[in-house]
Amino acid sequence: MIVSIEEHGAVVTLSLQEERLDAHNSNELKSQLLNLFEEGKNKIIIDLADVRFIDSSGLGALVSGFKNASSRDGSLKLCSLQTQVKSMFELTRLHRVFEIFPNPEEALASF
Amino acid sequence: MKNQLEMDIKVPNQTRYLGLIGKIGEDIAYTLKNYNNDRDELAYHINLVLTEAMANTIKHANSNDPCKDVHITINVSDENLCIKVYDQGQGFDISTTGTALPEPTDDHGRGIFLINTLMDSVTYKNCGNGNVLEMKKRLN
Numbered sequence: 001m002i003v004s005i006e007e008h009g010a011v012v013t014l015s016l017q018e019e020r021l022d023a024h025n026s027n028e029l030k031s032q033l034l035n036l037f038e039e040g041k042n043k044i045i046i047d048l049a050d051v052r053f054i055d056s057s058g059l060g061a062l063v064s065g066f067k068n069a070s071s072r073d074g075s076l077k078l079c080s081l082q083t084q085v086k087s088m089f090e091l092t093r094l095h096r097v098f099e100i101f102p103n104p105e106e107a108l109a110s111f
Numbered sequence: 112m113k114n115q116l117e118m119d120i121k122v123p124n125q126t127r128y129l130g131l132i133g134k135i136g137e138d139i140a141y142t143l144k145n146y147n148n149d150r151d152e153l154a155y156h157i158n159l160v161l162t163e164a165m166a167n168t169i170k171h172a173n174s175n176d177p178c179k180d181v182h183i184t185i186n187v188s189d190e191n192l193c194i195k196v197y198d199q200g201q202g203f204d205i206s207t208t209g210t211a212l213p214e215p216t217d218d219h220g221r222g223i224f225l226i227n228t229l230m231d232s233v234t235y236k237n238c239g240n241g242n243v244l245e246m247k248k249r250l251n
Binding site: 019020022023024053055056057059060061063064066067083084087088091092093094096097 | 126127129130133151152155158159162163166169170212215216217218219220221222224225228
């Protein structure tokens, strides 16, 4: 999985440079997030601008990261969702779980 | 054959082929002649149900065995889409894997919910040496 990582103070932004987040690569995202948590980083933004397809495994990996961040008194927020990807969050009601922002700047300002 | 598409696909039981199968599903949505609703949405939905069904088969029914195959047939007419995904394993109970949406913070369990939500009829039954998941959707 190709991911670019940027740090702004205590906040880490992961930009997924993949078209699909599915059962093939969602475990890699989980591992990347676990590595960050183990380094004590628990304020995370995931930028999904390049992701045009997400399945239940991809949603599950994000939920897993959300729970891990919350249990460490941090948070995991999302930004830049494409229309069809956003509709998957609505269909599974996960838009009520995650804080979702239109762009990384607004997500960063929310911390 | 009158405006009927019939596809018969076999791929190794590996998740690296999910994108390929999903793309075929998307392309089908864009080749339909008389579809009047949102084509981008239909393309996503066909991609998604194929991805979910195949991932379920790879992991649960075919036990992640890379030597097994996943066999998929897709039949499309002007009125209907019918997708069948065949596995070579013990199968799973679709009634207990849940048609309800899992708790918001559960990591798993949304795949079958999504298939049931996006398709009009879903059945899973024994078939020869394995099982077949049949998913149908009206297109008009």
